[in-house]
Amino acid sequence: MNREEFDDEYYQQKMMEHRIRMEKRREKRKKEKRLHILLFFLLLLLLFLAFIGVRYALPYVQQQGGISFGKKVSESTIAKNRPVVKLGEGEAEEKGDVVEASEEPALSEKDEALKTAELQAKQYDYDSAIATLNALNLSSDTEISSKISQYEEEKGKLVPANMDDITHIFFHILIVDPSRALTDTHQGKQFNSVMTTIPEFEEIIKEMYDRGYVMVHMHDLAEMQEQPDGTKKMVKKQIMLPEGKKPFVMSQDDVNYYVYMEGHGFADKMVLDENGKPKNQYTDKDGNVTIGDYDLVPILDKFVEEHPDFAYHGHKAVIAFTGYNGVLGYRTDETFDPNSPALDPKNRANPNIEEDKETVKKITKAMKEDGYEFASHSWGHINFGTRDLASISKDTDRWERNVEPLLPDPCEILLYPFGDDIGDWHPYQKGKEDGKYDLLEAAGFHYFCNVDSAKVWMQYGDDFVRQGRRNLDGYRLYESYSGTADRLSDLIDVKKVFDTRRPTPVTWE
Numbered sequence: 001m002n003r004e005e006f007d008d009e010y011y012q013q014k015m016m017e018h019r020i021r022m023e024k025r026r027e028k029r030k031k032e033k034r035l036h037i038l039l040f041f042l043l044l045l046l047l048f049l050a051f052i053g054v055r056y057a058l059p060y061v062q063q064q065g066g067i068s069f070g071k072k073v074s075e076s077t078i079a080k081n082r083p084v085v086k087l088g089e090g091e092a093e094e095k096g097d098v099v100e101a102s103e104e105p106a107l108s109e110k111d112e113a114l115k116t117a118e119l120q121a122k123q124y125d126y127d128s129a130i131a132t133l134n135a136l137n138l139s140s141d142t143e144i145s146s147k148i149s150q151y152e153e154e155k156g157k158l159v160p161a162n163m164d165d166i167t168h169i170f171f172h173i174l175i176v177d178p179s180r181a182l183t184d185t186h187q188g189k190q191f192n193s194v195m196t197t198i199p200e201f202e203e204i205i206k207e208m209y210d211r212g213y214v215m216v217h218m219h220d221l222a223e224m225q226e227q228p229d230g231t232k233k234m235v236k237k238q239i240m241l242p243e244g245k246k247p248f249v250m251s252q253d254d255v256n257y258y259v260y261m262e263g264h265g266f267a268d269k270m271v272l273d274e275n276g277k278p279k280n281q282y283t284d285k286d287g288n289v290t291i292g293d294y295d296l297v298p299i300l301d302k303f304v305e306e307h308p309d310f311a312y313h314g315h316k317a318v319i320a321f322t323g324y325n326g327v328l329g330y331r332t333d334e335t336f337d338p339n340s341p342a343l344d345p346k347n348r349a350n351p352n353i354e355e356d357k358e359t360v361k362k363i364t365k366a367m368k369e370d371g372y373e374f375a376s377h378s379w380g381h382i383n384f385g386t387r388d389l390a391s392i393s394k395d396t397d398r399w400e401r402n403v404e405p406l407l408p409d410p411c412e413i414l415l416y417p418f419g420d421d422i423g424d425w426h427p428y429q430k431g432k433e434d435g436k437y438d439l440l441e442a443a444g445f446h447y448f449c450n451v452d453s454a455k456v457w458m459q460y461g462d463d464f465v466r467q468g469r470r471n472l473d474g475y476r477l478y479e480s481y482s483g484t485a486d487r488l489s490d491l492i493d494v495k496k497v498f499d500t501r502r503p504t505p506v507t508w509e
Contacts, residue, residue: 109136110136110138110141110144113132113133113135113136114133114143114144114147116129116132117129117130117132117133117147117151119308119314120132120313121151121154122308122309123308123309123311123312123313123314124158124214124240124241124242124309124312124313125313125314126151126152126154126155126158127155128313129151130148130151130152130155133147133148133151134148155240157242157243158240158241158242159240159241159242159243160238160239160240161238161239161240161241161245161246161247163221163236163237163238163239164456164458165456165458166216166221166247166248166249166456166458166467167248167249167455167456167470167490167491168248168249168250168251168449168467168468168469168470169204169248169249169250169251169469169470169471169472169491170250170251170252170253170415170451170469170470170471170472171196171201171250171251171252171253171296171471171472171473172194172195172196172252172253172254172473173195173252173254173255173257173261173266173267173295173296174195174196174197174198174201174266174267174294174295174296174299175191175195175196175197175198175265175266176198176265176266176267176282176294177265177284177285178197178265178499178501178502179265179285179501180263180264180265180285181195181264181265181266182501182502182503184503186509187260187264188503189507189509190509191264191474192474192502192503192506192509193473193474193475193506193507193508193509194471194473194474194475194509195473195474196472196473196474196477197499197501197502198294198299199499200472200477200497200498200499201296201299202299202303203492203496203497204472204491204492204497205300205303205310206303207491207492207493207496207497208248208491208492209303209307209310211246211491212244212245212246213245213246213247213248213310213491214241214245214246214247214248214309214310214311214312215247215248215249215250215310215311215312215315215316215317216239216247216248216249216312216315217249217312217315217318217373218249218318218373218375218413218447218465218467219373219412219447220237220239220247220312220313220315221236221237221239221249221447221458221460221465221467222234222235222236222237222460222465223235223237224446224463232463233462233463234446234460234461234462234463234464234465236460239312241312247312249318249467250300250316250317250318251317251318251319251320251375251415251449251469252296252297252317252318252319252320253320253377253415253417254320254321254322254377254381255270255295255296255297255319255320255321255327255328256321256322256323256325256326256327256328256329257269257270257325257328257329258325259325259331263283265285266294266295267280267281267282267294267295267329268280268281268282268283268289268329269281269328269329269330270295270297270328270329270363271291271363272362272363272366273291276366277298277301277366277370278297278298278301278363278366278367278370279291279292279293279294279298280292280293280294280295280297280298281294281329282294296317297317297319297367297370297372300316300317301316301370304316304371311371314371315371315373316370316371316372317372318372318373318374318375318413318415319367319372319373319374319375320374320375320376320377320413320415321374321375321376321377321403322377322378322379322380322381322403322417323378323379323380323398323399323402323403324379324380324381326350326356326360327360327364327403327406328360328363328364330356330357330359330360331347331348331350331353331356332350332353332356332357332360332402332406333402334398334401334402335347336348336349336350336353337349337350337353338350338351338353357405357406360406361406361408364406364407364408365408368408368409373413374407374409374411374413375411375413375414375415375447375449376399376403376404376411376413376414376415376445377414377415377417378395378396378399378414378416378417379395379396379398379399379402379403380395380398381417382395382417383417383418383420384416384417384420384421384422384436385416385418385420385421385422386420388434389434389435389436389439392436392439392440393439396439396440396443400443410444411444411445412444412445412446412447413445413447413448413449414440414445414447414448414449415449415469416448416449416450416451418451419450419451419452419469419471420450421448421450421466422434422436422437422440422448423437425459427459427461428448428461428464428466437464441463441464446463446464446465447464447465447467448464448465448466448467449466449467449468449469450466450468450469451468451469451470451471452468452469452470453470453476453487454468454470455470455490456468470487470488470491472488472491472492474502474506475506475507475508476488477494477497477498477506478498478502478504478505478506479506480494480498481494481495481498482504482505
């Protein structure tokens with residue numbers, strides 16, 4: 001064999017060995033792949049079996065009290081030591097108060113309609129409850145027809161409320177931590193006189209509920225309606241309630257969470273939790289930030305959830321805003337805008353102002369859906385009784401530019417700052433009140449509220465409604481608690497309500 005033949009045979013032998021090695025490798029890889037696939041499907045099977053086991057075992061375990069899932073963390077007041085959700089820095093606006101809620105089985109269309117109708121009926125909206133069930137087109141369903149008959153019978157028992165005898169109570173931002181708010185300073189004494197603590201507010205609404213009071217909106221009293229000749233006129237409405245129930249209006253002023261309130265034991269701002277429900281952000285004395293029920297809105301929401309018949313047709317409080325510090329704790333005013341010529345050098349510019357405006361719009365929309373309506377408290381918290389027409393016009397322009405665009409609807413309600421009305425007890429007339437009424441009516445306001453210590457003060461005009469409001473604050477509560485005057489006994493037992501952590505006497509500051 002010559003060298004060339006030897007090299008060729010050697011080469012062929014090496015190639016054969018190489019092919020054998022490659023074939024063994026391919027076979028090994030095929031076996032490994034089949035094994036991996038088999039393991040993958042075994043893992044899926046184990047996970048499926050585990051899921052089935054948990055699904056069917058969990059109800060039994062929960063019944064035995066061993067595990068509790070899907071429950072909300074109860075959050076409200078420091079005063080009552082309720083648990084709260086603590087947030088790390090930068091998390092305050094992203095987290096809510098719900099802890100890994102388990103999914104509830106979806107209701108059928110019929111069950112969902114029955115549930116909705118039941119809530120509507122509890123809130124005296126029987127027409128809507130009946131319409132909800134009729135929309136199912138299940139006239140042959142005995143359960144549906146029985147419910148409709150029940151609601152028609154209950155509706156027939158309603159009686160008309162006296163529309164001239166509706167009281168109106170109001171609050172300011174609620175005090176979370178009295179030790180930081182009610183200090184022995186001029187500001188602390190002011191807070192003591194005009195603010196209400198959370199335990200006081202909670203007891204007030206409980207007392208009023210027990211006495212048969214039911215919240216209504218300003219728009220439930222009367223509304224502007226177009227007449228046959230094309231003009232509009234304020235037309236008194238009729239509230240229908242069960243015998244013994246009494247309608248009332250509730251409002252809250254200055255829901256702005258002003259800069260001067262920071263660090264003094266009040267909520268920081270309004271936020272939405274992960275369910276889209278209004279809550280408050282609060283920073284305690286140690287700098288811990290939590291989300292919970294730290295002001296009127298979420299506390300009232302919780303109470304109505306437990307007592308739906310406290311809210312007529314689901315209607316809750318009137319929430320009033322000024323504008324000069326922004327809205328709901330967000331510095332949305334032009335005086336905080338770094339790109340505006342109106343930027344006030346005394347204010348800390350807000351570089352996120354446009355984003356905050358969008359946040360406020362989402363919150364006010366959610367609040368409207370939650371049963372609230374909105375009011376102006378002026379832009380600069382001005383006194384309408386003493387200011388001239390030019391300054392009121394300027395303030396109204398600033399309100400319309402900075403606040404009204406953040407609301408879901410045009411604003412028709414004006415709650416006078418300091419309670420000071422533009423007129424006396426005589427009805428408003430165009431061309432009177434130094435032109436102030438003409439200005440405000442042209443700006444779209446038709447509902448006007450002053451402050452009056454009388455139980456009820458109401459006035460209906462052709463294009464307006466006026467109502468007096470009663471302040472349930474530290475000064476008024478102490479006045480009754482100390483026996484100086486009796487202005488609240490138709491609403492509450494002040495001995496049960498008054499928060500004895502308040503420094504006394506409470507004087508008007």
